Amino acid sequence: MRTFVVVAQRGAQDVWVLECPALGAVSQVQDLDRATEEMREPISYLSSLDQSASGSRCAKSPQPA
DSSP states (O other), rough: OHHHHHHOEEOGGOOOEEEEEEEEEEEEEEGGGHHHHHHHHHHHHHHHHHHHHHHOOOOOOOOOO
């Protein structure tokens, strides 16, 4: 299991802005107690993309003659 840091900053109109800098995930919540729940899905999704991209290989396209 990987662990990610989430930074919470007070935004406009009493909203908490949540960011996971390692993945670029951003969200917002009214109540800071919901931060973990709110960030779970975007972190899971983006970290799976990160893992599949690092494990993939790209083949060169054939060049036209």
